[in-house]
Amino acid sequence: RSRTGGTSPGSMAALNPINLGSGRTATTVTxxxxxxxxxxDESAVKCWGPGTNGRLGQDSTAxxxxxPGSMAALxxxxxxxxxxxxxxxxxxxxxPGEAIDYELTVVNETALxxxxxxxxxxxxxxxDGPLGNLASGATxxxxxxDATTVADLGAHEHTATVDSDQATPTASxxxxxxxxxxxxxxxxxxxxxxTCAVVDTGAVVCFGSNSLGTLGxxxxxxxxxxxxxxxxxxxxxxxxGRHATSIATGGGHSCAVLDDGSLKCWGFGGNGRTGYxxxxxxxxxxxxxxxxxxxxxxxxxxxxxxxxxxxxSAHTCALLDDGGVKCWGLGGARLGQGNTQDIGNASxxxxxxxxEIxxxxGRTATTxxxGSGHACxxxxxxxxxxxxxSYSGQLGLGTxxxxxxxxxxxxxxxAAxxxxxGRTAVAVATGGAxxxxxxDNADxxxxxxNYQGQLGLGxxxHRGDNxxxxxxNLPAVPxxxGRTAVAVxxxxxxTCAVLDDGSVKCWGLGYQGQLGHGATTTLGxxxxxxxxxxxxxxxxxxxxxxxxxxxxxxTCAVLDNGRxxxxxxGGAKLxxxxxxxxxxxxxxxxxLEPIELIGSPGPPxxxxxxxxxxxxxxxxxxxxxxxxxxxxxxxxx
Numbered sequence: 001r002s003r004t005g006g007t008s009p010g011s012m013a014a015l016n017p018i019n020l021g022s023g024r025t026a027t028t029v030t031x032x033x034x035x036x037x038x039x040x041d042e043s044a045v046k047c048w049g050p051g052t053n054g055r056l057g058q059d060s061t062a063x064x065x066x067x068p069g070s071m072a073a074l075x076x077x078x079x080x081x082x083x084x085x086x087x088x089x090x091x092x093x094x095x096p097g098e099a100i101d102y103e104l105t106v107v108n109e110t111a112l113x114x115x116x117x118x119x120x121x122x123x124x125x126x127x128d129g130p131l132g133n134l135a136s137g138a139t140x141x142x143x144x145x146d147a148t149t150v151a152d153l154g155a156h157e158h159t160a161t162v163d164s165d166q167a168t169p170t171a172s173x174x175x176x177x178x179x180x181x182x183x184x185x186x187x188x189x190x191x192x193x194x195t196c197a198v199v200d201t202g203a204v205v206c207f208g209s210n211s212l213g214t215l216g217x218x219x220x221x222x223x224x225x226x227x228x229x230x231x232x233x234x235x236x237x238x239x240x241g242r243h244a245t246s247i248a249t250g251g252g253h254s255c256a257v258l259d260d261g262s263l264k265c266w267g268f269g270g271n272g273r274t275g276y277x278x279x280x281x282x283x284x285x286x287x288x289x290x291x292x293x294x295x296x297x298x299x300x301x302x303x304x305x306x307x308x309x310x311x312x313s314a315h316t317c318a319l320l321d322d323g324g325v326k327c328w329g330l331g332g333a334r335l336g337q338g339n340t341q342d343i344g345n346a347s348x349x350x351x352x353x354x355x356e357i358x359x360x361x362g363r364t365a366t367t368x369x370x371g372s373g374h375a376c377x378x379x380x381x382x383x384x385x386x387x388x389x390s391y392s393g394q395l396g397l398g399t400x401x402x403x404x405x406x407x408x409x410x411x412x413x414x415a416a417x418x419x420x421x422g423r424t425a426v427a428v429a430t431g432g433a434x435x436x437x438x439x440d441n442a443d444x445x446x447x448x449x450n451y452q453g454q455l456g457l458g459x460x461x462h463r464g465d466n467x468x469x470x471x472x473n474l475p476a477v478p479x480x481x482g483r484t485a486v487a488v489x490x491x492x493x494x495t496c497a498v499l500d501d502g503s504v505k506c507w508g509l510g511y512q513g514q515l516g517h518g519a520t521t522t523l524g525x526x527x528x529x530x531x532x533x534x535x536x537x538x539x540x541x542x543x544x545x546x547x548x549x550x551x552x553x554x555t556c557a558v559l560d561n562g563r564x565x566x567x568x569x570g571g572a573k574l575x576x577x578x579x580x581x582x583x584x585x586x587x588x589x590x591x592l593e594p595i596e597l598i599g600s601p602g603p604p605x606x607x608x609x610x611x612x613x614x615x616x617x618x619x620x621x622x623x624x625x626x627x628x629x630x631x632x633x634x635x636x637x
Contacts, residue, residue, distance in 0.1 A: 202243025
């Protein structure tokens, strides 16, 4: 506004245009009491005059336009991005050779129409091209797709850039999609707050709580409670060229047997449970894993074949290559050394200084399972021996007296569990205070604590803590007409079995959904709940299980297609991208998808084809032979 300009002849002709910026023109001008604003041809807005109360939108109260050069230097008001550009995909991962479908959404956030809107400089194929014009507030959606090949393996970050006649190019959000295969699970172990799996490449993937380096990733960040955590997840660094053959999870720690028979442990080292002669926490800081992590000293020339630790236990046991068993960590009968001392928390306690557990004259172990306070081994003759705490009869010896506190309690003095006339064991599982064994006749027998029906016998009576309760007097768990168990796992207070038809049944404490029945009720403590009345877990349409693993209050099953499902007490340990319990409400199991544990394509998969041309020759005639080798898996030299 001017009080004097334009009152004399020729003054308007001599009036200079306002400097709106190089090449810029105005489409709309408005004036206030003592300031002016213009909408420019590119939809930007500039204001000048007194800056009282911030009216010029420049984050100051300074006057603009009164001093030479102030208009040329005047920036446009920051009104935000004139275009909203968002890219989404219909999947977070695809297998090589599959197509990814994208949707690109463009919104005109300005007060003016935009012309010449075009998708440009995009790395998402089939998104290029004009969108035309966009009215103020209008939205346009472009459908895009991207075909993949084996060469595209890995994580791919996509963006799309949108341009218009009025706005500077605007980039979309970065969107990462993995081109990979689901890992096939070879073995899984559950604990109280974390889960570890050996996958088909021999790598170890752990997820769940990680405050003590339990996941072995060199940090203390949990994994599995966010939606994309297990798509191309970090794997445990076991050392150069090393992979795992056996995995165990315990009370804040994890261990793996490697392909060379060595054993490595990480996480919380309290009581010496990691076996490194100290109580240090390992795996929560950089530089602690991989080649920097030594193997546990098992003795000169000794290697491990199996490692195990109870879901909430403070000790670890290993089955050695000579059939011996060694245990270390929290002292007591559970270590089977005839004393109460912690082992593995001070130097000089491991290696040849730690004797193998005395299993009896000439006897060796073929397998091993560790519970919270006890452990069991099947011996080379099929007999089953258990040691440790027995306050509920979990050792199956007809008493609640522990075995392993005193030297005279082990070796030939430790009786085998009476499984029935002529019966031997082929598999064993130890839980919080109960034990189950699959026998050579496919019967499943369980004994020990039974407050929650975890023995599956239709009552709450303990078994094995009094004389006359074992052997032929101990009934087999009724699993349903014609059904037998092929695998069993015992949690803190629940039990699960894979049956001969691939179905899974669980019983015992169910308050967190660990039984997978869509409720929190306890099953197995009443007669009408067992046998045919005990429902199978809904694993998904057409799916069966090949293995089951119980944590303290949750359960995981390896499916027939190699995928993994976990249910029960919520947390990152379920790998579902949330901390919500699963299996405690109707419909949750039917809706439960396998864990999105997506990684590399697996080991090298080579196919070889030989062709000849021509296919028929006479003597002395040459022919050409072509050999075609295709690797549809990991790269190999």
